[in-house]
Amino acid sequence: MLKVSVPLSQRVYELLSSMRFAVSLLTLLGIASIIGTVLKQNEPYQNYIVKFGQFWFELFETLGLLDVYHSAWFLVILLFLVISTTLCVIRNSPVMLKEWKTYKEHVTEKSLRLFSHQASLAVNQPAAATQARLADFLSAERYMFKSRQQDNGDVLISAKLGTHQRLGYIFTHAAIVVICFGGLLDGNLPFKVQELSGIKKIETRDIPSRKVPEESRLGANNLSFRANMTLPEGERDNVAFVRVRDGYLVQELPFTVALRDFRIEHYPTGMPKSFESDITITDPELSKPIEATVRVNHPYIYKGIAIYQSDFQDGGSQLKFKLWDLSGSQDGFDVDGVVMQKGALGEGDHKMTVEFNEFRQFNILNLSIDGKGKPHNVGPNTTLKLRNASGQAREYINYMQPLQLDGRAYFVSGMRETVQEEFKYLRIPADDEMEITGFMALRQTLRNDQSIRQIASEIAKQMPGDNAPLKAQFEQSLQQLMQTFKRGGYSELSKIIESAVPEAQRDQAAQTYLKLLNTTAMQAYQMSRAQRHLPPAPQDQATAVFIQDSLNAMNDLFFYGTPYYFQLKDYTLKQASGFQLTRSPGQFWVYLGSVMLVLGIFAMFYIRERRVWILIKPVRQEVLLAMSSNRKNMDLDQDFARMQQQLTTLLQTGQAD
Amino acid sequence: MNTSAPWSKPASFWQTLSAFDWLYAVLLLAGGIFSYQRYAGYMDIYEVGFLFGAVGVFSYLGWRWSGIARLVLGVAVLSLIGVYTYHGDLANGSQSFLLKFLLSSQSAVMWMNVLFVLAMLTYWLALFQKSAFTAKVATALTWTATLFGFVGLMVRWYESYLIAPDIGHIPISNLYEVFILFCLITALLYLHYEQLFNTRQLGGFVLVVINAAVGFILWYTFDRHANEIQPLVPALQSYWMKIHVPANFIGYGSFSLAAMVAGAYLLVRHNILASRLPALHVLDDLMYKAIAIGFAFFTIATILGAMWAAEAWGGYWSWDPKETWALIVWLNYAAWLHLRLMKGLRGTVLAWWALVGLLVTTFAFLGVNMFLSGLHSYGTL
Numbered sequence A: 001m002l003k004v005s006v007p008l009s010q011r012v013y014e015l016l017s018s019m020r021f022a023v024s025l026l027t028l029l030g031i032a033s034i035i036g037t038v039l040k041q042n043e044p045y046q047n048y049i050v051k052f053g054q055f056w057f058e059l060f061e062t063l064g065l066l067d068v069y070h071s072a073w074f075l076v077i078l079l080f081l082v083i084s085t086t087l088c089v090i091r092n093s094p095v096m097l098k099e100w101k102t103y104k105e106h107v108t109e110k111s112l113r114l115f116s117h118q119a120s121l122a123v124n125q126p127a128a129a130t131q132a133r134l135a136d137f138l139s140a141e142r143y144m145f146k147s148r149q150q151d152n153g154d155v156l157i158s159a160k161l162g163t164h165q166r167l168g169y170i171f172t173h174a175a176i177v178v179i180c181f182g183g184l185l186d187g188n189l190p191f192k193v194q195e196l197s198g199i200k201k202i203e204t205r206d207i208p209s210r211k212v213p214e215e216s217r218l219g220a221n222n223l224s225f226r227a228n229m230t231l232p233e234g235e236r237d238n239v240a241f242v243r244v245r246d247g248y249l250v251q252e253l254p255f256t257v258a259l260r261d262f263r264i265e266h267y268p269t270g271m272p273k274s275f276e277s278d279i280t281i282t283d284p285e286l287s288k289p290i291e292a293t294v295r296v297n298h299p300y301i302y303k304g305i306a307i308y309q310s311d312f313q314d315g316g317s318q319l320k321f322k323l324w325d326l327s328g329s330q331d332g333f334d335v336d337g338v339v340m341q342k343g344a345l346g347e348g349d350h351k352m353t354v355e356f357n358e359f360r361q362f363n364i365l366n367l368s369i370d371g372k373g374k375p376h377n378v379g380p381n382t383t384l385k386l387r388n389a390s391g392q393a394r395e396y397i398n399y400m401q402p403l404q405l406d407g408r409a410y411f412v413s414g415m416r417e418t419v420q421e422e423f424k425y426l427r428i429p430a431d432d433e434m435e436i437t438g439f440m441a442l443r444q445t446l447r448n449d450q451s452i453r454q455i456a457s458e459i460a461k462q463m464p465g466d467n468a469p470l471k472a473q474f475e476q477s478l479q480q481l482m483q484t485f486k487r488g489g490y491s492e493l494s495k496i497i498e499s500a501v502p503e504a505q506r507d508q509a510a511q512t513y514l515k516l517l518n519t520t521a522m523q524a525y526q527m528s529r530a531q532r533h534l535p536p537a538p539q540d541q542a543t544a545v546f547i548q549d550s551l552n553a554m555n556d557l558f559f560y561g562t563p564y565y566f567q568l569k570d571y572t573l574k575q576a577s578g579f580q581l582t583r584s585p586g587q588f589w590v591y592l593g594s595v596m597l598v599l600g601i602f603a604m605f606y607i608r609e610r611r612v613w614i615l616i617k618p619v620r621q622e623v624l625l626a627m628s629s630n631r632k633n634m635d636l637d638q639d640f641a642r643m644q645q646q647l648t649t650l651l652q653t654g655q656a657d
Numbered sequence B: 001m002n003t004s005a006p007w008s009k010p011a012s013f014w015q016t017l018s019a020f021d022w023l024y025a026v027l028l029l030a031g032g033i034f035s036y037q038r039y040a041g042y043m044d045i046y047e048v049g050f051l052f053g054a055v056g057v058f059s060y061l062g063w064r065w066s067g068i069a070r071l072v073l074g075v076a077v078l079s080l081i082g083v084y085t086y087h088g089d090l091a092n093g094s095q096s097f098l099l100k101f102l103l104s105s106q107s108a109v110m111w112m113n114v115l116f117v118l119a120m121l122t123y124w125l126a127l128f129q130k131s132a133f134t135a136k137v138a139t140a141l142t143w144t145a146t147l148f149g150f151v152g153l154m155v156r157w158y159e160s161y162l163i164a165p166d167i168g169h170i171p172i173s174n175l176y177e178v179f180i181l182f183c184l185i186t187a188l189l190y191l192h193y194e195q196l197f198n199t200r201q202l203g204g205f206v207l208v209v210i211n212a213a214v215g216f217i218l219w220y221t222f223d224r225h226a227n228e229i230q231p232l233v234p235a236l237q238s239y240w241m242k243i244h245v246p247a248n249f250i251g252y253g254s255f256s257l258a259a260m261v262a263g264a265y266l267l268v269r270h271n272i273l274a275s276r277l278p279a280l281h282v283l284d285d286l287m288y289k290a291i292a293i294g295f296a297f298f299t300i301a302t303i304l305g306a307m308w309a310a311e312a313w314g315g316y317w318s319w320d321p322k323e324t325w326a327l328i329v330w331l332n333y334a335a336w337l338h339l340r341l342m343k344g345l346r347g348t349v350l351a352w353w354a355l356v357g358l359l360v361t362t363f364a365f366l367g368v369n370m371f372l373s374g375l376h377s378y379g380t381l
């Protein structure tokens, strides 16, 4: 059997340069991109493990799904797209160029008569006159054309318009290649190769940058990079960090950057208005340092490296706290802290470390209950971690100023045990002077055995009548009530009720207890105020609410997880500015490609290619008109109809004279 | 056509311009110069370029399509009246009758909403009555809605400066504002095709997607109070916004329009309303033209976005979810165009594809803000 076999290379070439393959690649690229947006990319690995579990984490990691756009398989798809488009351009360009240039003068009359858009028009003039007229007409319509006398005496005019459209194809598709090339220049391919061949390795330890070994450093001559640098005010550095998967690389810079000042401006609403860093660049090659200001949307470029303002954080602010030891009964005492540093608390088994993690001067929160109010600045807060001797830590977030919640002011402190949890908030009511001391004094009084006895006896005394044994019994139960609350808050109270009161009467008993508890607390509050030489609090709704809120807060303190309350009193701000430093040689190519792409697309869509053939047949006194386009659209129908109309008129008026 | 008239040479473009056309252009230029003199202090060199670029673009558009010229003049007159009535004091917005009920941005946008709803109902009525007159009324309503929408945006622009000079900015910076822009651009695109194809039968369809946006605006206004003017976060304070966002919405608008036409196509295919709607090949052609325009402008928008990102975030492409979804939308329509032009594919498959394309586009526009977080998270719901 005889079979004409196409060589394999030819078939591969045809496949790669085919439309089918290109469209499949576009689809594949789309799907791959979707994956990368659904699964959060480049999170710390710990987050994935917590969220998906070890098994899925490892699977995702192996498949490169945690950093899709830099994974090998994604690059391979891109590479195929480049190859396919390149081959497509190579394969089609010659055709396009030919179409661009040619007039197609060799069509036969027979094939013209088979065109979908053709018409035969009558003419009775000499061929030369008709030809001249048609030539005028075509030029006026901006057609380019060629005329040829044929052997049988007929004249064929072949005209074309808008064939630049064909260049649009070349521009558009070459643009894709150029853009991808630029992208590859800026990609991390060189590092990937060096990593695979074992020359480079990412660093995962948390060590000072100068201790990072050579294999995890990128030289200042690195062709392209995108690195980050965090500088506290007043400090300088000549390296930046490139984050890779769960580690980083140190990028050396050919100059040193110092941060002189970092500023945030705010709108009256408290929203940030601008972030600005004043930097100084020093370089041995410079006779004097460059001073520049970097803002969002206004980077500074030096030696081909663009320095962007990207974020900011605390750079070691000094914090002054009043520390309340809730287990003891003494007043708060002063404690200092520095953000990003640690301190020690307590002794022996109760020894704790406190880590001052963060300080934020502005916090824009929406505190309205239904979430419909306006967010506004609620003032500074600080985040700290308390770690006990066995290493367990809880995280706390404390607001410096009382927050207005439901129209009342509270000192708010959030607590959580792990990073994944939401904070649970403790709300301590501010007293009539907007201080926390009212609550602290009340609490101490309510927890002091001697005061408890005193309160009970005062209240019992005020009981009407003079039944002494009854009063004594009442005093006794008041003491018990306070002691129970001191021991374990509301839940302890309800335990007592459950054990002592039949079910049917529990609700009522609970209400009575709570009422009595409020009464004792009110008494305690007045006592504590007297001790602090303050006038008694008025017996009004505001005081009642304060008492109730205080009891609730005392109850919540049982779940607060630490006997320490850090009340932020004052601070000296020291900020750190986050910069992004990039060198991207591919940018030029990407922009060049983009310009080509836009030109090409507009050429393809909005330059309409038209080809017209007019065959003048003097013998039959006929003119044959045919029109075609590479796009079979309604426009073609309309253009043809218009031209047929015009030519009919033209040839008729010719007949008339 | 007058068959006895001899064929005449086509006039050059400049010769076709009438006295009105010139007057219009001169007015625009005067407006541009006036704005420049008054507000140059707020503009950087690029924005001055955009200002005079806009004079050029709108002159040209007005010359080619007199509807635009009338719209521009109408918007200018009403906005100036609105601005003047404020007398430089925001409080007048709730005191002056004219502002309170007609020209403050809030009221103008509400008029836009109401008129778009009416326009849709009227288009459908016209379709069922087969009444040319009713359809004309629907067209007029759509134009008027568009007029009020633009007035709303222009006045809002001014209002933002009245709040405080440093808060002032062009009103295309958050979801509320761009939804208005979406309605307006989609309506204009539709009106353009209505004229080009000389058919008013598709209005009911296209206005469905516009009214979906109107519904969103209403919900966003009444439930979320999103209509309040907010200052710009630092990342958005850039001249790029003024070109990137409109280009994007020409893209979104065209794709939505194409999807609605695709819906009409599918109905006709199944012989529903077939006698009342344009022929299949007309719908097909319209769908192609809309997607072509959309693709061209979406390409530009994506490129502008990349250039902006290069300036704001330190890289022209970060695979941020919004960027990535823009790429997905773009790839989707690139595939669509290839199949239509190269494979000569037509009809039902492409119509379904254009409809599904709207889902993809909507996700890129809204879904990303709602479900995915990233650098673009300025317009969260």
Ligand code: HEM
Pocket: A017, A018, A019, A020, A022, A026, A084, A085, A086, A088, A089, A092, A165, A166, A169, A172, A173, A176, A601, A604, A605, A630, B292, B334, B337, B338, B341, B342
């Ligand atoms: C990311 C990749 C690509 C993009 C964005 C793209 C884009 C486009 C666009 C927008 C058109 C114009 C459609 C129109 O005129 O309405 C087009 C046409 C075309 N594309 Fe692509 N294309 C890509 C890859 C490819 C590949 C790999 C091939 C190879 C087979 C190809 C072959 C063609 C051809 C032959 C045309 C028609 C040109 C004409 O007849 O005018 N394209 N492309």
